[in-house]
Amino acid sequence: MEVSAGGESPQKVQSMATFGCGILYDAKWQNPFHTANKIKDYLTGSTKPIYHPLNDCGDHVVVINSRDIAMPGIEWEKRVYFHHTGYPGGASWTLAWELHQKDPTLVLRKAVYNQLSKNLLRRGRIARLHIFPDDKIPDSILQNISGQIRQLRPVPKRLDHYSEEEVKNFPKVFDWPREYIIQ
Amino acid sequence: MTxxxxxxxxGSSFVxxxxRNGVGRYVQQLQRVTFxxxxxxxxxxxxxxxxxxxLVDFAKVNPGVVVYLKPRRHRSPCLKAEYLNGEEEYISAHNLSSSDIKKWVEYLRMRSGNPVERLRKYQHTDHPSIQGPWTPWTHRDPEINVTEFPSEKLSAAHVTEKTATEQVIELFEKQKIASGSNTS
Incomplete structure (x- = not known):
């Protein structure tokens, strides 16, 4: 590798090329727990061939659309997040949907944090995770993004997402009965 | 103990x-053994x-090794080996049988003289990589250089099964082709 115009050593350039990049993930309609399992590998750096447990080589992961994550089954009503202030009677239980209303990034962040390995590197790894509730990212972050993680499941398409023409040209599967009233 | x-x-070292002893030629590293x-x-x-x-057989077979005998009164026996790199090693031979001593002498003869340490890795190469070290850009599609993020194409999940909608459209197309061929 050649020395860059800034005058940095080749090793510095190598290290910047290896560590200084971010990866984007679109959380729209994705299961936060399966997503966390995927993101975990990028935060720890175990997707890279240079990975070693003593070598802190994780990537920054930028997650967008965290407001639109999808929980399976009745998890929004039944999953409970526990917090204790430390004072007597300070325990509180928050339902997942309530937590998501308060902070739309927190469900995903906690899911990732729980799946990271429980050691001294955990806080540093979670600090590399940047979650945004919508698809608006600051330019300073966007210009460092160099890749995108594939979503785990296809995003469902609603009828109003199709164009007028596509709907019109869709084959007619059956005829409604003559006296059937379409609401 | 941590x-x-x-x-x-x-200590610890690498292999x-x-x-490069043993590649092409072998240089005897044991220089002198004292009994x-x-x-x-x-x-x-x-x-x-x-x-x-x-002992005479040993000395004949290994002309490169100097053999010293050092009798000393009422003291326990030992082997002292001196190597080309200046290291020396003592082995107590107290109460050992002659066959045991034969094995220990063989051990001293074959050693390199480098200290016996924990090996950090069991393999070593002077040329770690010919292609150069890995970077995040090796084997990546150069198309990402001109991609606008977020990109729909890079993000969409791989779909392995056809959806019901696609199946309906496919059936419809087949029907159209069949009916078209019938009329013509």
Missing amino acids: SHTWNLFW RTPL KFCKTHGGSQGMREFIEKD
Whole structure:
């Protein structure tokens, strides 16, 4: 590798090329727990061939659309997040949907944090995770993004997402009965 | 004992050999072996037996090794080996049989003289990579350089099964082709 115009050593350039990049993930309609399992590998750096447990080589992961994550089954009503202030009677239980209303990034962040390995590197790894509730990212972050993680499941398409023409040209599967009233 | 403390005392190293010894030619690293023994005590009996029976053969087979004999009164026997790199090693031969001593001499003869340490890796190469070290850009599609993020194409999940909608459209297309061929 050649020395860059800034005058940095080749090793510095190598290290910047290896560590200084971010990866984007679109959380729209994705299961936060399966997503966390995927993101975990990028935060720890175990997707890279240079990975070693003593070598802190994780990537920054930028997650967008965290407001639109999808929980399976009745998890929004039944999953409970526990917090204790430390004072007597300070325990509180928050339902997942309530937590998501308060902070739309927190469900995903906690899911990732729980799946990271429980050691001294955990806080540093979670600090590399940047979650945004919508698809608006600051330019300073966007210009460092160099890749995108594939979503785990296809995003469902609603009828109003199709164009007028596509709907019109869709084959007619059956005829409604003559006296059937379409609401 | 933590690994740090352990390393302070015992050290650690990589697999190595002096001057590529054994590749193309072999240089005897053992330079001198000294047999220290007592002529009367029983603890040296095995050593004395070794000297009587096997030592001359050993010296003939290994002309590059200097053999010293050092009798000393009423002291326990030992082997002292000196190597080309200046290291020396002592092995107590107290109460050892002559066959045991034969094995220890063989051990000293084949050693390189480098200290016996924990090996950090069991393999070593002078040329770690010919292609150069890995970077995040090796084997990546250069198309990402001109991609606008977020990109729908890079994000969409791989779909393996056809959806019901696609199946309906496919059936419809087949029907159209069949009916078209019938009329013509």
